[in-house]
Amino acid sequence: QDGRAWLAVVSLLSCALTWLKRFGFNMSMLEKAKAATLAAGDATARKAKQTKLKGDIMMLQQNVMAQKKTFGVQVYDAMVSANREEVERLFNESRQKVDTLEGQIAAKRAMVEQLKLPGASTPRGSSGSLQDGVPPPPGPPPPAAEGLPIGWRKTMTAEGREYYYHQDTGETSWTVPAA
Numbered sequence: 001q002d003g004r005a006w007l008a009v010v011s012l013l014s015c016a017l018t019w020l021k022r023f024g025f026n027m028s029m030l031e032k033a034k035a036a037t038l039a040a041g042d043a044t045a046r047k048a049k050q051t052k053l054k055g056d057i058m059m060l061q062q063n064v065m066a067q068k069k070t071f072g073v074q075v076y077d078a079m080v081s082a083n084r085e086e087v088e089r090l091f092n093e094s095r096q097k098v099d100t101l102e103g104q105i106a107a108k109r110a111m112v113e114q115l116k117l118p119g120a121s122t123p124r125g126s127s128g129s130l131q132d133g134v135p136p137p138p139g140p141p142p143p144a145a146e147g148l149p150i151g152w153r154k155t156m157t158a159e160g161r162e163y164y165y166h167q168d169t170g171e172t173s174w175t176v177p178a179a
Contacts, residue, residue, distance in 0.1 A: 022168055046115045053108045053115070060108070064101045067094060149179045 071094035078086035148154065151166050165172045 050115045060105045
């Protein structure tokens, strides 16, 4: 029951928006609100990912310390018995584990730095491009370009990429639409 009610609400809103667009209602305010909401969501997702990565880094650092402590306990007996080969084997084994963990820490720190930049990939890998299944953000309607079919407009994303949209249907395209 709730699913059908939700579907009816979504359908009604979709029809209302289509009707408003068709009769010339200025959607720029709604589009700006949508863009602001998407930007806030992106910032929140990036911050959440940074927090998770920082937690992962702390856990890896604890693993490094635990590995070093384990090495100390293991190597003590080999050193007391003056078994040089065993000391070297234990050291090399421990060093390899620590180096692997430190490499993982460095990679996660680099990801944290990358996420500090606006437009960085979010956990789902989306940066708002059509390739990810999300149309580019709508821009202000420019004048009709010559050679475009009726109703189609050309604009640019915030990153400077050109795309085309149909002012009545809201359809978007990265390529010039056919007449």
